[in-house]
Amino acid sequence: MRITGYKSHGVGAAAALVNAVTSRDGDDSDEALRAILGEHGFFVQQFASATADELRPWARTLRSFFEAESLDAAVALLNGLLSDVPMHPHLADHDELGLHVHYAPPEVDLAHRVRATTLMNLAELLCDHGIDRIGVCAAADCDRVYADDSRGGRRRFCSDACANRTNVAAYRARRRQPT
Numbered sequence: 001m002r003i004t005g006y007k008s009h010g011v012g013a014a015a016a017l018v019n020a021v022t023s024r025d026g027d028d029s030d031e032a033l034r035a036i037l038g039e040h041g042f043f044v045q046q047f048a049s050a051t052a053d054e055l056r057p058w059a060r061t062l063r064s065f066f067e068a069e070s071l072d073a074a075v076a077l078l079n080g081l082l083s084d085v086p087m088h089p090h091l092a093d094h095d096e097l098g099l100h101v102h103y104a105p106p107e108v109d110l111a112h113r114v115r116a117t118t119l120m121n122l123a124e125l126l127c128d129h130g131i132d133r134i135g136v137c138a139a140a141d142c143d144r145v146y147a148d149d150s151r152g153g154r155r156r157f158c159s160d161a162c163a164n165r166t167n168v169a170a171y172r173a174r175r176r177q178p179t
């Protein structure tokens, strides 16, 4: 059963917002946050500086989810947020997805829609796959987070660049070992 066609949008937006706001090399400017929402399927016409002001603390809150060390901790964190963020499910039929559920209607403000959607999509990811699909990048010098909703689910890095750099370093380390 497909509950929403937007799962990957909310999951991807959550990771991108966390990285923009909390990682060392992140860009948390209004323009950068607006671009992230646009790239992940949100209607950004309403975006304002006030939206960014609300999304920065939300991104810092979501970082704790990506850093959760156990399923119980991740569940407790999401349950706390689910009781704080009001949900107003709404049926929509505006594009090729067909009829699907949004977690907030179009008339509520954009920051609220982002909170509701990212939260529910992360909750769905956790229900479907447990805690193995989220984490902090395994590269030594990277503090960015990732969320993996692919079929295979083997992701451990925030990006191909970090995966490649780590693999090259491991290869060189092996070559230095005496045989």
Ligand SMILES: [Zn+2]
Pocket (backbone or CB within 6 Å): 137, 138, 139, 142, 143, 144, 157, 158, 159, 162
């Ligand atoms: Zn990385």
